[in-house]
Amino acid sequence: MSHQCLYSTYSADQLAKTLHAGLWSMTIFKDYPIDSDHEAIWTDDFRSILGFHDETEFPNMLVSWTARMHPDDRKRIVETFTSYVLDDSEQNSFDLEYQLCMKNGEYRWFRTVGTMIRQEQELPLQFLGTLFDIHERKIKEQQAEFFLTRFDLISQALTEGPWDMEVVFADPINEQNKFWWSPQFRHVLGFKDEHDFPNIFSSWSNIIHPDDKETTLQAFLEHLNDYSGKTPYSIDYRLRKQNGEYHWFHATGATVRDEQGKPLRVAGTIRDIDYEKRQLEESQERLNRYCEIFHTERTFVSPQMKSMVKNIEKYSKVDAPILITGESGVGKEVVADLIHQLSDRKAYPFLKINCGAIPDALLESELFGYEEGAFSGAKRGGKMGFFELANHGTVLLDEIGDLPFQLQVKILRFVQKRDFYRLGGKNLIRVDCRIIAATNRNLETMVLNKEFRADLFYRLQVLAIHIPALRERPGDIIPLTQHFLQVFNDKYHMHKTLSEDSYRIFTQYLWKGNVRELENLMERLMITTDTNLITAECLPEVMKQTLAVNSAQGYRGILNYKEAKEQFERQYFQQAIAMYGSTRKVAEKIQLDHSTIVKKAAKYDIPLLHWERR
Incomplete structure (x- = not known):
């Protein structure tokens, strides 16, 4: 061998040692x-990298290398190597990553880079290769790819839209600040890509609702400009979606700062809360209306309702399940609203689902959610159910008596354990939400008829509220009538009153639709009556017939003398006090002592003006 070749071989060997690589060659x-x-020809460094010492352990044959390739890689590597050495074009390169089995049986990642020394025609060709151990780098790359894949999958499943901004020169409004709106951010707003929604500040700021823009931007700037980092960024505001509709969103954010507290980067998310907001507004509207009833001194005079209001306040302070019973129209949903609003959970969702309004096949997925692929037509990424969405809040299972029998077992487990599996899911999900159930059916009878599980019934009825029908508490009819009269007078800017005959018919009517029927009738009468006095002639025919029917029944002797007398006195004094207002005026008009009026009012639970109760 010439001095030049010896020098080249020595130089290559030293270079390989420096790079922690192994050289090998083939003559073709x-x-x-x-x-x-x-x-x-495998160098000692090549063998050493694989854990071998000499040629007896790792012979100078191609099979020593190919036999140790991972089965998943062998065919690809051999075919690529063969194709490369037979290619005379010199346009391709040989640079591959693959796994080799070490002497100890462990597979590690390696990279081989090779080149052909092509000599004159008919002379041998020389292949020179270099083996690098890239196992640590490859593992890190795989880990990075795993985390990127996980991030991508989680991002696709997110109902929130992440975003990020790099703050240049600690200036929140610097035009050079770099924005990143995630695909999920664009998706929740209805945009497709960066062309539709560019990575600039104005893409977001220009779609803020005009009424919210000032407070929203101010909250963002106050968060960034507070170098102490104590000002949070959490706000609700409206954004215009791609279809032009405004939706409510909840936005949160956090900021990375330097040692002086100057902002370097801020990131956050937005979540569409439009449905929750509308539900809350509707609940609040009903709540305000009925809170007026609950907190008006003259509204409820019956002992049953006074006791119920006290129980509502008491039960709202604990988390035990509640079963609300009563006929349709008595206000079960309103009571559930009030319990939630008076509880410590009022800042969290209050979700209601009517168990009788959703097909049996869909009810389970609505309550518990499902994973992607759980059934035909399942949404990509799966879907959270009501229990998961209401975490830390309250769920009202309305019309619980219509719950399918086969689903009652799963509901029982959730009520007891507060955990569940989504449809098609393998991960146990734990949530913290209060359960309120409501029904107009007799669950005890259903239990006896094996239409409702006894264990679920007793578990739901830890606390119970029964709302009596309006006909069972006639003392509340006139106060409620006067309440709705005032409400609709204010709403429609009117000054209407009811006649004495109208009040008498109201107290004798059965009110099968309960408070809902009374409220709806009062609104209808306010609109359809042309005069300020709503007389008996203005009432529906079925109500006007009530007097005649009841009188006929009384004449036939259904009531004994004492019952008839008490019924007459109750109605007589209710109507008189409602018409004349004060007991002194009533006493003057009907020519009885004032003390007699006060005693009769107390006997029949007839409400008096607050200054007359003292």
Whole structure:
């Protein structure tokens, strides 16, 4: 071997040691096939990288290398190597990553880079290769790819839209600040890509509702400009979606700051809360209306309702399940609203689902959610159910008596354990939400008829509220009538009153639709009556017939003398006090002592003006 070759071999060997690489070579003869027995020269460094010491352990044959390739890689590597050495174009390169089995049986990642020394025609060709151990780098790359894949999957499943901004020169309004709106951010707003929604500040600021823009931007700037980091960024505001509709969103954010507290980068999310907001506004509207009833001194005079209001306040302070019973129209949903609003959970969702309004096949997925692929037509990424969405809040299971029998077992487990599996899911999900159930059916009878599980019934009825029908508490009819009269006078800017005959018919009417029927009738009468006095002639025919029917029944002797007398006195004094207002005026008009009026009012639970109760 010439001095030049010796020098080249020495230099290559030293370079390989420096790079922690192993060299190898092959001589390839034209028209001579390459097979497993082909000679290959492996340097000691090559063998050492794989854990071998000498040629006896790792012979100078091609098969020593190919036999140790991972089964998933072998065919690809051999075919690529063969194709490369037979290619005379010199346009391709040989640079591959693959796994080799070490002497100890462990597979590690390696990279081989090779080149062909092509000599004159008919002379042997020389292949020179270098083996690098890239296992640590490859593992880190795989870990990074795993985390990126996980991030991508989680991002697709997110109902929130992340965003990020790099703050240049600690200036929140600097035009050079770099924004990143995630695909999920654009998706919740109805935009497709960066072309539709560019990565600039104005893409967001220009779609803020005009009424919210000033407070929203001010909250953002106050958060960034507070170098102490104590000002949170959490706000609700409206954004215009791609279809032009405004939706409510809840936005949160956090900021990375330097040692002086100057902002360097801020990131956050937005979440569409439009449905929750509308539900809350509707609940609040009903709540305000009925809170007026609950907190008006003259509204409820019956002992049953006074007791119920006290129980509502008491039960709202604990988390035990509640079963609300009563006929349709008595206000079960309103009571549930009030319990939630008076509880410590009022800042969290209050979700209501009517168990009788959703097909049996869909009810389970609505309550518990489902994973992607759980059934035909399942949404990509799955879907959270009502229990998961109401975490830390309250769920009202309305019309619980209509709950399918086969689903009652799963509901029982959730009520007891507060955990569940989504449809098609394998991960146990725990949530913290209060359960309120409501029904107009007799669950005890259903239990006896094996239409409702006894264990679920007793578990739901830890606390119970029964709302009596309006006909069972006639003392509340006139106060409620006067309440709705005032409400609709204010609403429609009117000054209407009811006649004495109208009040008498109201107290004798059965009110099968309960408070809802009374409220709806009062609104209808306010609109359809042309005069300020709503007389008996203005009432529906079915109500006007009530007097005649009841009188006929009384004449036939259904009531004994004492009952008839008490019924007459109750109605007589209710109507008189309602018409004349004060007991002194009533006493003057009907020519009885004032003390008699006060005693009769107390006997029949007839409400008096607050200054007359003292």
